[in-house]
Amino acid sequence: MMKKDVRKRIKYSALLALILVIALAGCTPGSSSKGETTADGRELKQFSAFFAVPGKIAPDDNRVLKAIEEKTGVRVTMDWLTGQTAKERIGVLIAGGEYPDFIDGSDGTQQLVAAGALVPLEDYIDKYPNIKNYLGEDWKKMKNTTDGHIYFIPQFGNIQEKSMKVTHDGEAFWIQKAVLEWDNYPTIKTLDQYFDLIERYKAAHPTVDGQPTIGFEIISYDWRYFALENPPLFMAGYPNEGAAIVDKETLTAKNYNTIPEAKAYFKKINEAYHQGLVDNETFTANYDQYISKISTGRVLGMVDQGWQFLDAEASLVKQKLYDKTYVPLSITLSEDVKGRYQNNPILNVNGGLAITKSCEDIEGALQYINDLLDPEIEVLRTWGQEGVDYQVDDKGVFSRNEEQRANSKDPDWVLANTGSPLVYFPHHEGMTADGKNALDPKEQPEEYLATLNDIDKKVLKAYGYTKFTDFLEPAEENEPWFPIYTYNFEPNKPETIARQKMDDVKRKWLPKVIMTSPAEFDKAWEEYQATLKESADIKAYEDALTEEVRRRMELWG
Amino acid sequence: MAKKELQPSLKTSHIPAGTSWIGYNLSRMKSQRQLMWMSFPFIAFIAIFAYGPLWGWLMAFQNYRPGIGFMEQDWVGVDHFRTLFTDPTFLRVIRNTLAMSLISLFLGFVGSIGLALLLNELRMILFKRVVQTVSYLPHFLSWIIVTGIVANVLSTETGIVNVLLTKLGLIDAPINFFAEPKYFWGIVGLSSMWKEIGWGTIIYLAAMASINPSLYEAASIDGAGRFRKMFNVTLPSIKPTIIILLIINVGNVLNAGFEIQYLLGNGLVQDVSETIDIFVLKYGINLGNYSLATAAGIFKSVVSLVLIFIANGIAKSLGEERLI
Numbered sequence: 001m002m003k004k005d006v007r008k009r010i011k012y013s014a015l016l017a018l019i020l021v022i023a024l025a026g027c028t029p030g031s032s033s034k035g036e037t038t039a040d041g042r043e044l045k046q047f048s049a050f051f052a053v054p055g056k057i058a059p060d061d062n063r064v065l066k067a068i069e070e071k072t073g074v075r076v077t078m079d080w081l082t083g084q085t086a087k088e089r090i091g092v093l094i095a096g097g098e099y100p101d102f103i104d105g106s107d108g109t110q111q112l113v114a115a116g117a118l119v120p121l122e123d124y125i126d127k128y129p130n131i132k133n134y135l136g137e138d139w140k141k142m143k144n145t146t147d148g149h150i151y152f153i154p155q156f157g158n159i160q161e162k163s164m165k166v167t168h169d170g171e172a173f174w175i176q177k178a179v180l181e182w183d184n185y186p187t188i189k190t191l192d193q194y195f196d197l198i199e200r201y202k203a204a205h206p207t208v209d210g211q212p213t214i215g216f217e218i219i220s221y222d223w224r225y226f227a228l229e230n231p232p233l234f235m236a237g238y239p240n241e242g243a244a245i246v247d248k249e250t251l252t253a254k255n256y257n258t259i260p261e262a263k264a265y266f267k268k269i270n271e272a273y274h275q276g277l278v279d280n281e282t283f284t285a286n287y288d289q290y291i292s293k294i295s296t297g298r299v300l301g302m303v304d305q306g307w308q309f310l311d312a313e314a315s316l317v318k319q320k321l322y323d324k325t326y327v328p329l330s331i332t333l334s335e336d337v338k339g340r341y342q343n344n345p346i347l348n349v350n351g352g353l354a355i356t357k358s359c360e361d362i363e364g365a366l367q368y369i370n371d372l373l374d375p376e377i378e379v380l381r382t383w384g385q386e387g388v389d390y391q392v393d394d395k396g397v398f399s400r401n402e403e404q405r406a407n408s409k410d411p412d413w414v415l416a417n418t419g420s421p422l423v424y425f426p427h428h429e430g431m432t433a434d435g436k437n438a439l440d441p442k443e444q445p446e447e448y449l450a451t452l453n454d455i456d457k458k459v460l461k462a463y464g465y466t467k468f469t470d471f472l473e474p475a476e477e478n479e480p481w482f483p484i485y486t487y488n489f490e491p492n493k494p495e496t497i498a499r500q501k502m503d504d505v506k507r508k509w510l511p512k513v514i515m516t517s518p519a520e521f522d523k524a525w526e527e528y529q530a531t532l533k534e535s536a537d538i539k540a541y542e543d544a545l546t547e548e549v550r551r552r553m554e555l556w557g
Numbered sequence: 558m559a560k561k562e563l564q565p566s567l568k569t570s571h572i573p574a575g576t577s578w579i580g581y582n583l584s585r586m587k588s589q590r591q592l593m594w595m596s597f598p599f600i601a602f603i604a605i606f607a608y609g610p611l612w613g614w615l616m617a618f619q620n621y622r623p624g625i626g627f628m629e630q631d632w633v634g635v636d637h638f639r640t641l642f643t644d645p646t647f648l649r650v651i652r653n654t655l656a657m658s659l660i661s662l663f664l665g666f667v668g669s670i671g672l673a674l675l676l677n678e679l680r681m682i683l684f685k686r687v688v689q690t691v692s693y694l695p696h697f698l699s700w701i702i703v704t705g706i707v708a709n710v711l712s713t714e715t716g717i718v719n720v721l722l723t724k725l726g727l728i729d730a731p732i733n734f735f736a737e738p739k740y741f742w743g744i745v746g747l748s749s750m751w752k753e754i755g756w757g758t759i760i761y762l763a764a765m766a767s768i769n770p771s772l773y774e775a776a777s778i779d780g781a782g783r784f785r786k787m788f789n790v791t792l793p794s795i796k797p798t799i800i801i802l803l804i805i806n807v808g809n810v811l812n813a814g815f816e817i818q819y820l821l822g823n824g825l826v827q828d829v830s831e832t833i834d835i836f837v838l839k840y841g842i843n844l845g846n847y848s849l850a851t852a853a854g855i856f857k858s859v860v861s862l863v864l865i866f867i868a869n870g871i872a873k874s875l876g877e878e879r880l881i
Contacts, residue, residue, distance in 0.1 A: 087842070087843075094623050111623060114622055114623060212714075220824060221823065225824070280733055280736075281713055283736065283823060283824065284736050284823050284825065285708075286704075286708055288705065289709075489844075490845070491622070491845030492844075492845075492846055496844050497840070497844070500839060500840060500843075504646070504827065504839075506824075507823075508824045508827050508828065510824070511736075511823075511824050515736070
């Protein structure tokens with residue numbers, strides 16, 4: 001009896017131990033397959049990467065990623081943001097103290113820097129010619145403002161040779177192609193002309209497909225409300241600096257909510273609202289409602305960033321409502337003010353790809369970035385594999401055939417086949433290193449023409465343009481401090497609190513002054529201005545930005 | 558009741574003569590050691606996950622910056638509390654939180670109890686089950702979906718509410734419900750009532766199922782009709798359940814409200830829509846000011862604790878069941 005008991009006990013303990021071993025083995029880091037090799041026998045290096053933006057994980061057998069893996073001898077497991085904000089996820093990473101090898105912290109970048117999670121790169125870069133070349137003159141802009149280190153390499157806005165941009169995805173006043181066609185392709189420059197056109201078209205076409213026509217939309221849901229508040233700076237002829245306008249002579253930053261152009265602009269919108277040209281749900285609609293309204297094709301125009309309503313335009317194209325898609329217009333208060341809606345791409349020095357202190361092979365990681373910037377691999381990253389994804393003619397010009405174009409439009413195919421997930425690693429934009437092709441196939445002139453439909457061609461021909469960016473004035477040289485919105489607002493500073501307070505006031509008062517009756521407008525505007533001055537320390541805000549402008553002039557100018 | 562029989566044994570007067578108080582309790586602990594062991598994991602759980610994190614409250618007295626050692630932070634005393642209570646926005650969000658919570662609490666109670674009473678009277682079991690299922694399904698939807706439905710139902714163009722009101726001739730033009738601060742609290746209250754009514758009903762129905770049928774029979778003999786029985790038998794019998802739930806919910810008054818207000822709110826109604834949690838998100842977490850967020854959290858906990866004690870005290874003085 002006794003003996004049996006003991007045996008039973010041993011048996012159970014052994015079983016328990018086995019379970020424990022299995023459970024723990026599952027948790028051991030580095031249990032992933034090591035020791036894999038590439039085709040030519042080199043050991044495959046493994047890195048992990050996290051990008052704090054939403055994205056899809058590409059399958060391991062992604063054809064182009066595989067080809068890049070063969071060339072570089074590196075495999076990167078990539079992870080993206082799901083269902084959280086960047087700051088939350090980064091906060092969790094910091095609390096745990098364990099990081100992936102590569103990281104793009106997005107909105108949480110400053111948190112990573114403050115937590116000392118990133119490796120300073122300035123002493124390494126000299127050894128990597130492609131990276132050094134890539135950073136070029138922008139090197140000095142990237143030093144951290146507090147400690148002078150360089151923690152990350154920006155990925156976006158680095159133009160090689162020249163910009164090949166064909167579509168405008170920044171802010172503009174948009175108008176339906178059908179409206180322009182109906183009015184025989186007029187030239188629209190001012191806010192008055194813009195609303196006049198909308199008014200006449202709406203009167204002539206009260207319904208679209210049986211539903212009432214909507215003249216003008218301004219999305220103001222949650223953080224997307226910038227298009228409601230920032231047009232005054234365009235009205236006054238300034239580029240999209242975001243936080244403030246900057247006087248070139250005196251180098252002072254000024255809050256644009258109080259300038260006369262702001263009042264004139266909102267007065268006009270107020271008028272249009274009471275003429276029934278502005279959707280009366282525009283200040284209460286959420287983002288889904290906004291997108292679904294545009295997708296019906298009955299919204300004639302809006303002021304917005306182009307990338308905000310991409311989904312709606314895609315839906316219009318899918319429904320073959322080509323004439324209901326939009327053209328960007330450069331609108332100001334009067335014809336002698338030049339609109340600055342386009343700006344040269346800027347290297348976003350506020351964030352980028354960083355290497356964390358958890359990375360055990362910093363040199364290998366940098367070597368990988370260096371390899372990815374190799375001209376041959378850069379083409380592989382955007383165009384794919386020669387002969388499979390594109391053809392080269394005898395002059396070295398790339399092109400795609402119908403099937404390849406169709407493939408590249410199918411998101412599932414793209415995810416399974418091409419190297420697109422690598423877009424969050426540093427890369428050039430504009431042209432290939434030899435200056436013969438656009439790096440982005442969509443920007444290759446012949447490819448762009450092939451994607452245009454008949455309506456597009458008709459509209460462009462009527463105005464004598466070759467691409468839709470021609471509707472806006474060409475970009476001017478960026479000012480050295482541009483854009484001031486990349487200023488790093490630190491916690492607990494008066495300017496940071498002032499910015500939040502200003503936001504709160506604007507969110508409430510801008511819809512209010514627009515909806516108030518035109519006779520009361522002046523009074524409501526006074527009240528709004530008074531509230532703004534009373535609740536936010538505007539001076540602290542302007543001073544902080546002015547100081548930053550001068551600092552940037554000294555460092556970068 | 559069982560409670561009454563247990564209570565005297567806790568009193569020291571029942572210690573057998575000749576044993577000390579400590580000795581008596583030790584021997585009791587020994588005789589109940591299995592129970593003690595069984596409760597240990599739960600005490601450990603509470604200690605680790607509920608009391609352990611409390612040391613993070615110290616953050617409210619610092620200018621906390623992540624990545625620096627906790628004790629090397631810059632200590633600022635009660636500065637963050639002072640900022641909170643001098644900020645007019647914070648005082649406004651307290652009002653909003655309280656108002657919306659109390660509205661939701663009231664509608665939730667009245668709605669759930671009312672529905673439970675009605676369901677309890679039903680004789681057709683199939684119909685009763687269908688109603689119950691349909692009414693508790695929304696509980697499983699997330700707020701993002703519910704607010705989407707609410708936004709569509711109240712839309713000026715296609716929303717069923719505006720369409721009905723216009724067709725019935727009650728209003729001339731559609732009402733833009735989300736542009737008027739005066740409607741907001743009502744919308745929030747009714748939305749959360751719609752979402753939670755069926756779920757809340759379950760517990761009352763369970764309580765009603767345990768009422769002794771002889772009470773109803775006796776009432777019938779005394780000539781009570783359906784409504785008499787409802788008021789004089791059913792409601793008094795589920796009173797202990799109602800009071801316990803009320804005490805628990807009162808403690809959550811300042812916690813109720815982030816998602817729905819955040820998702821339905823907009824600039825025009827922000828004066829009435831913002832709650833403490835939204836304030837904490839905007840001025841604490843988004844601005845990287847974790848200390849301010851912690852201070853607001855402490856304030857909420859303290860107020861909740863006080864509210865629980867008050868509710869409990871009232872229940873005690875009324876001679877009702879209570880939590881503590």
